[in-house]
Amino acid sequence: xxxxxxxxxxxxxxxxxxxxxxxxxxxxxxxxxxxxxxxxxxxxxxxxxxxxxxxxxxxxxxxxxxxxxxxxxxxxxxxxxxxxxxxxxxxxxxxxxxxxxxxxxxxxxxxxxxxxxxxxxxxxxxxxxxxxxxxxxxxxxxxxxxxxxxxxxxxxxxxxxxxxxxxxxxxxxxxxxxxxxxxxxxxxxxxxxxxxxxxxxxxxxxxxxxxxxxxxxxxxxxxxxxxxxxxxxxxxxxxxxxxxxxxxxxxxxxxxxxxxxxxxxxxxxxxxxxxxxxxxxxxxxxxxxxxxxxxxxxxxxxxxxxxxxxxxxxxxxxxxxxxxxxxxxxxxxxxxxxxxxxxxxxxxxxxxxxxxxxxxxxxxxxxxxxxxxxxxxxxxxxxxxxxxxxxx
Amino acid sequence: xxxxxxxxxxxxxxxxxxxxxxxxxxxxxxxxxxxxxxxxxxxxxxxxxxxxxxxxxxxxxxxxxxxxxxxxxxxxxxxxxxxxxxxxxxxxxxxxxxxxxxxxxxxxxxxxxxxxxxxxxxxxxxxxxxxxxxxxxxxxxxxxxxxxxxxxxxxxxxxxxxxxxxxxxxxxxxxxxxxxxxxxxxxxxxxxxxxxxxxxxxxxxxxxxxxxxxxxxxxxxxxxxxxxxxxxxxxxxxxxxxxxxxxxxxxxxxxxxxxxxxxxxxxxxxxxxxxxxxxxxxxxxxxxxxxxxxxxxxxxxxxxxxxxxxxxxxxxxxxxxxxxxxxxxxxxxxxxxxxxxxxxxxxxxxxxxxxxxxxxxxxxxxxxxxxxxxxxxxxxxxxxxxxxxxxxxxxxxxxxxxxxxxxxxxxxxxxxxxxxxxxxxxxxxxxxxxxxxxxxxxxxxxxxxxxxxxxxxxxx
Numbered sequence: 001x002x003x004x005x006x007x008x009x010x011x012x013x014x015x016x017x018x019x020x021x022x023x024x025x026x027x028x029x030x031x032x033x034x035x036x037x038x039x040x041x042x043x044x045x046x047x048x049x050x051x052x053x054x055x056x057x058x059x060x061x062x063x064x065x066x067x068x069x070x071x072x073x074x075x076x077x078x079x080x081x082x083x084x085x086x087x088x089x090x091x092x093x094x095x096x097x098x099x100x101x102x103x104x105x106x107x108x109x110x111x112x113x114x115x116x117x118x119x120x121x122x123x124x125x126x127x128x129x130x131x132x133x134x135x136x137x138x139x140x141x142x143x144x145x146x147x148x149x150x151x152x153x154x155x156x157x158x159x160x161x162x163x164x165x166x167x168x169x170x171x172x173x174x175x176x177x178x179x180x181x182x183x184x185x186x187x188x189x190x191x192x193x194x195x196x197x198x199x200x201x202x203x204x205x206x207x208x209x210x211x212x213x214x215x216x217x218x219x220x221x222x223x224x225x226x227x228x229x230x231x232x233x234x235x236x237x238x239x240x241x242x243x244x245x246x247x248x249x250x251x252x253x254x255x256x257x258x259x260x261x262x263x264x265x266x267x268x269x270x271x272x273x274x275x276x277x278x279x280x281x282x283x284x285x286x287x288x289x290x291x292x293x294x295x296x297x298x299x300x301x302x303x304x305x306x307x308x309x310x311x312x313x314x315x316x317x318x319x320x321x322x323x324x325x326x327x328x329x330x331x332x333x334x335x336x337x338x339x340x341x342x343x344x345x346x347x348x349x350x351x352x353x354x355x356x357x358x359x360x361x362x363x364x365x366x367x368x369x370x371x372x373x374x375x376x377x378x379x380x381x382x383x384x385x386x387x388x389x390x391x392x
Numbered sequence: 393x394x395x396x397x398x399x400x401x402x403x404x405x406x407x408x409x410x411x412x413x414x415x416x417x418x419x420x421x422x423x424x425x426x427x428x429x430x431x432x433x434x435x436x437x438x439x440x441x442x443x444x445x446x447x448x449x450x451x452x453x454x455x456x457x458x459x460x461x462x463x464x465x466x467x468x469x470x471x472x473x474x475x476x477x478x479x480x481x482x483x484x485x486x487x488x489x490x491x492x493x494x495x496x497x498x499x500x501x502x503x504x505x506x507x508x509x510x511x512x513x514x515x516x517x518x519x520x521x522x523x524x525x526x527x528x529x530x531x532x533x534x535x536x537x538x539x540x541x542x543x544x545x546x547x548x549x550x551x552x553x554x555x556x557x558x559x560x561x562x563x564x565x566x567x568x569x570x571x572x573x574x575x576x577x578x579x580x581x582x583x584x585x586x587x588x589x590x591x592x593x594x595x596x597x598x599x600x601x602x603x604x605x606x607x608x609x610x611x612x613x614x615x616x617x618x619x620x621x622x623x624x625x626x627x628x629x630x631x632x633x634x635x636x637x638x639x640x641x642x643x644x645x646x647x648x649x650x651x652x653x654x655x656x657x658x659x660x661x662x663x664x665x666x667x668x669x670x671x672x673x674x675x676x677x678x679x680x681x682x683x684x685x686x687x688x689x690x691x692x693x694x695x696x697x698x699x700x701x702x703x704x705x706x707x708x709x710x711x712x713x714x715x716x717x718x719x720x721x722x723x724x725x726x727x728x729x730x731x732x733x734x735x736x737x738x739x740x741x742x743x744x745x746x747x748x749x750x751x752x753x754x755x756x757x758x759x760x761x762x763x764x765x766x767x768x769x770x771x772x773x774x775x776x777x778x779x780x781x782x783x784x785x786x787x788x789x790x791x792x793x794x795x796x797x798x799x800x801x802x803x804x805x806x807x808x809x810x811x812x813x814x815x816x817x818x819x820x821x822x823x824x825x826x827x828x829x830x831x832x833x834x835x836x837x838x839x840x841x842x843x844x845x846x847x848x849x850x851x852x
Contacts, residue, residue, distance in 0.1 A: 011719035014529030022506025
C-alpha cells in the first residue's frame with residue numbers, strides 16, 4: 001500500500017480531531033461516531049494492523065475507512081510536519097487496497113458501479129445530464145470563452161440543478177461567454193478518486209479530457225469544488241492543460257460589473273467553506289469577496305471557518321454512499337446548528353454537495369423556519385432582483 | 393448473542409457500544425510502550441445516569457470497568473488489564489457553567505482541554521484555566537484525576553489543587569457530590585467539609601468514575617510574555633527557580649534540557665511565563681523577574697536568551713504543539729516519559745540521573761521540569777522517543793523508563809501516573825500502613841473489585 005511507511009509514525013496525539021481553535025471535534029467521522037477508531041489516528045493504526053495481518057478487513061473496518069470524508073482537517077492540524085501532508089493520501093491508499101480486494105461497503109460498491117456504467121453516481125442516463133438547463137437554454141460549447149462544468153450533483157440532484165441554473169443565470173448577467181459539454185460530460189471523477197478507485201477516475205478523466213481537447217476548451221468554470229479540485233489538480237497529469245476556475249472566483253472577479261437596486265433590506269449571512277475549495281485549494285477569499293460586494297449583506301463568521309471549517313459530511317463519496325450517516329451527531333446537523341448560532345438567516349454555500357447536505361440537515365433539525373441554505377450565486381441573483389429579503 | 397452486550401446497548405444506545413475487533417484493538421493500548429490489553433467492550437456513556445446503569449450492570453456481572461479520557465497518559469493506565477469495559481467518557485463533554493465572579497468552571501469530565509479553552513476565549517476572555525501541555529484533546533476530568541499540572545501550576549499548584557468539587561459515580565452505582573456542591577448550588581470550594589475528593593485523585597480510576605467537576609479559573613491577560621533564563625550548571629537551577637518563583641509574578645515556570653536543537657544542547661533553560669493587563673505592568677513584572685536572578689547575570693553564570701518573535705510565540709503557545717513533534721524524533725510515532733514528583737532541590741541529581749540512563753541505554757531523550765507552586769515541588773520529566781515499528785527500539789525505551797523509575801524512587805521522587813511496573817516500585821517503597829489503607833478503602837467502595845483491576849495492586 002502506498003504511504004504505508006508513515007502509518008506507524010502517527011502518535012495519536014489527537015490534534016487531527018480538532019480545528020485550530022479547538023472549539024469542538026472537527027473530524028467529521030470522529031464527530032459522528034465518537035469511537036477512537038474513526039479518528040484519523042485510529043485509522044492510521046488500524047491500517048497498520050491490517051497490513052501486518054493483525055486485523056481482518058471486516059465490514060466495520062471498511063466503514064471506518066469509507067466514513068472518512070477526505071475533508072483534510074487532519075492534514076491541516078496534524079502536529080507532525082514530516083508526515084502530515086501524506087495523511088489523506090494514506091487513507092485513500094487504504095481505500096484503494098480495499099477496492100482492489102473487492103472489500104468495500106455495499107453502498108460504495110454500488111456508487112462505483114454506477115460511475116463505471118453510467119458515468120455518474122446516480123445511475124441515470126447520460127441524456128438526462130442536460131435536464132438542469134432545459135428551461136434556461138444554455139449553449140453547447142462551441143468556441144466559447146469558458147466551458148461551464150456542472151458536475152454530477154449540478155446535473156442530476158434537484159438541489160444541485162437549482163444551483164447550476166442559478167450560476168448559469170448569473171454568469172450570463174456577468175456577460176461571461178460559456179457553453180457546456182451536455183450529454184458528453186461524465187463525472188469529473190473526484191469522488192471515484194477519493195474512494196480509492198483511481199483506475200475509474202482515470203477513465204472518467206480521460207473521457208472528459210478528450211472532449212476538452214476536441215472542442216479546444218481552454219478555460220473551465222466548475223460549479224462544484226470537488227470538480228474544481230479534480231480538473232485543476234488531477235487532470236493535468238493526464239494531459240489536460242485547461243485553466244480551471246471555481247464559479248465563485250469568476251463571480252468575485254466580475255461582480256463589480258453588476259448594478260444592484262438601492263435600499264435593500266439587511267441580510268445576515270454566514271458562509272460555509274467547502275473542503276475542496278478551502279483546505280484542498282486554499283481558496284477562502286472569492287466567496288467572501290462576492291458577498292462583500294452585495295448591498296445590505298452582513299457576513300457573520302462561524303467559530304469554525306476557513307481552514308477550521310467543519311466538513312458537511314458529503315465528501316469522500318459520502319453524499320452518495322452515506323457511510324457516515326445522517327444521525328443527530330452528523331457533521332451536517334452540527335454545522336447547521338453552528339450556522340444558526342451566528343444569528344444568520346442565510347447559510348451561504350458554494351458547493352452543490354454542501355447545499356444538498358446542509359439543506360437536508362436544516363430541514364431534519366427543524367431549523368428551516370430560521371435558516372435557509374443558499375449558494376453564493378443565488379444570493380447575488382436575489383440582490384440583483386431585490387426579491388429575496390432576509391429571512392424569506 | 394451476548395446478553396451483557398445487549399444490556400449495555402440498551403443503556404447507551406447501540407451506536408455507542410462496541411465489541412468489534414477494531415475498537416478492541418485500538419482501545420487496548422495508548423501511544424506509550426505498555427503492551428496491549430484488549431477490553432471486551434468499549435462503551436461511551438452520554439450522562440451520569442448512564443454511567444450509573446453501566447456500573448450497576450458491571451457489578452451484577454462482575455465485569456471490570458476502565459474509565460478513559462483521551463487516552464493520553466502514555467503509561468497504559470487505561471488499558472483493560474483484566475478485560476471488561478473501557479468506558480470512553482468523551483461524549484460527556486458539556487460545559488455546564490462558568491461562574492465568572494468566583495472564577496470556576498463546571499464541566500462534564502470528558503470535556504477536552506481545548507474545548508474549554510476555546511469556550512473561555514469566546515465567552516469569558518478575561519478568564520482561563522490551567523491547560524496542561526498534553527494535546528488539547530486531553531480531558532479535564534482525566535488530567536485532574538491523575539494530579540496533572542499545567543500553565544498555571546506555579547500560581548495554583550497541581551490541577552488536583554485547583555479542583556473545587558466533584559460528582560462521582562461510585563463503583564456500586566451511587567452518585568456522590570463532593571465539596572461545596574454537596575450542599576449548595578455553588579461549586580466554589582472543597583473546604584470546609586471533610587475532603588473526600590482525595591478518594592478519587594491519583595487512584596487510576598480504581599475507586600469510581602468522575603462525571604462532573606469544577607475547576608478554578610484564573611485571570612487571562614491581554615499581554616503575555618516569556619523569558620528564558622539559560623545557564624550551564626545544573627546545581628544552580630534550584631536556586632534560580634527559587635528566586636524566580638519567589639517574585640510570585642509568573643504564571644508558569646518550567647525548565648528544559650534537550651540535545652536538539654543544536655543551540656540548546658548542553659544548556660539548562662528556565663522558561664518564565666507571565667502576563668499583564670498593561671504594558672507598564674508587563675515591564676514591571678519583567679524587571680522583577682530579571683532582578684531576582686541579577687546576581688547570576690552579574691556573575692556571568694547565566695542570562696536571558698534573546699528570543700526572536702516566532703520562537704517566543706512557540707514558547708507562549710498553550711498547549712505547546714511542538715511537544716508532540718518529539719514523537720517523530722525516531723521517525724516512529726512514539727515517546728513516553730517518566731514524570732517524577734520531587735522536591736526542587738533534587739534537580740541536579742535528577743538531571744544527572746536522566747543523562748546517565750539515556751547514555752547507558754542509548755535512547756533519544758528530552759528532559760525538563762514544571763515547578764508546582766512557589767517552588768513547593770516539581771514534576772521532572774524524562775521523555776524517551778522510540779520507533780514503534782522497531783520492537784528493539786520500543787524495548788530500549790521501556791528499559792530506560794524502568795531504570796529511570798527505579799532511580800527516581802531511590803532518589804526520593806515519586807513517579808507520576810505510574811505504569812504498572814512503576815506502581816510496583818512505589819508499592820514496595822510505600823508506607824505499608826498507607827497501602828493497607830488504600831486496600832481497605834477500595835474494598836469498601838468497590839466490593840466486587842470491578843474498578844480498573846490490576847492497578848495499585850501488589851503483584852503475586
